Amino acid sequence: VVQANQMLLRDVVLDMRLRDGDLFVREFKTRKWGGTLKAKGNILAISPELGTIRASGQFSYDGFEIDAQQNNFALDFPLRQCLCSISSTFVADGASFASMIFSLDGKGSLKGENVVVKGLDISQLRDIMRRGQVDTDKIPELLSEIKEGGYSEFSFMSGEFTITKGIVSFDELLWKGDGVTAISVGDINLPLWTMSLDNEITIQ
Numbered sequence: 001v002v003q004a005n006q007m008l009l010r011d012v013v014l015d016m017r018l019r020d021g022d023l024f025v026r027e028f029k030t031r032k033w034g035g036t037l038k039a040k041g042n043i044l045a046i047s048p049e050l051g052t053i054r055a056s057g058q059f060s061y062d063g064f065e066i067d068a069q070q071n072n073f074a075l076d077f078p079l080r081q082c083l084c085s086i087s088s089t090f091v092a093d094g095a096s097f098a099s100m101i102f103s104l105d106g107k108g109s110l111k112g113e114n115v116v117v118k119g120l121d122i123s124q125l126r127d128i129m130r131r132g133q134v135d136t137d138k139i140p141e142l143l144s145e146i147k148e149g150g151y152s153e154f155s156f157m158s159g160e161f162t163i164t165k166g167i168v169s170f171d172e173l174l175w176k177g178d179g180v181t182a183i184s185v186g187d188i189n190l191p192l193w194t195m196s197l198d199n200e201i202t203i204q
Contacts, residue, residue, distance in 0.1 A: 021045040025057065035064025035085075051095040060087040066112075078195070080151065081116035090163065102191050106163040113156050115175070121150030122180050126203045153177055159184075166191045173197075179204045 013029040023043040030037050041057015066082040088108025094100035159173035168188040175182040181204070186197035 021048065033064040034083075035061055037061045037064075041090075046093065052093060053095070053100075054091065054093045055100065056091040058087070058089045061085065078118045079115070080118045081114065082112040082157075083114050084110065084112045086110045088161075088163070098191075102166050104163055104166045104190065107161065108163075109158075109160045110173070111156070111158045112154075115154040115157050117152045117154070117175075119150060120152055122152040122177065122182075122201065122203075124150070125201075126179055130203075152180075154180070154182075170197070 009030040009032060011029075011031045013027060014025075015027040016023060016025045018024075022045060025040055025042070028037075028039045037059065038061075039057060039059035041055065041059075044054045044056075046052055046054045062085045064084055066079055066084055086108060088106050090104060090106035092100040092104040094103055154175045154177040157173060157175045159170050161168050161170050161173075163169075166189065168190060170184060170186060170188075173184040175184065181202045183200045184197045185200075186195070188195045
């Protein structure tokens with residue numbers, strides 16, 4: 001068991017080498033929030049006089065639970081529940097963790113199962129549309145009525161992303177549920193911890 005910043009990491013495997021101020025991580029593996037995190041890469045001192053380093057490498061995190069992660073960090077993101085897997089390559093420069101987030105570049109993929117999203121009850125909208133009880137011109141008004149406190153369930157989600165200066169961009173994040181398909185396009189701003197997504201919802 002390894003403790004880092006009040007976080008307990010279990011079943012840790014770490015193989016690294018330090019040479020001339022540069023750190024080379026050949027293997028890092030641990031289990032957290034029900035999933036397995038694996039990573040490898042390098043941390044290089046590119047400007048020792050300024051304390052600037054460059055971190056680069058790749059990681060994968062398979063089968064972790066979003067609800068457990070939220071409880072640990074007290075997050076309030078719309079994604080309330082998910083059995084998720086993510087993989088990515090990355091590179092970042094900086095003299096602090098915050099500055100490295102602002103310079104973060106990379107790309108990767110995200111997948112999830114048994115997903116619950118807060119903010120809109122799509123099943124309620126689907127049922128109303130199927131019964132033909134609403135005029136299409138009144139859909140915006142209906143959405144605002146069923147959005148407050150609503151939750152939507154999806155069997156899975158999947159998409160690829162790019163990271164540019166700390167901005168995670170999705171060209172197409174696909175969501176599939178019972179009689180519902182949604183496609184999200186937009187950004188997650190890691191430095192500002194904000195999310196902006198446009199969603200196209202198809203109800204079968």
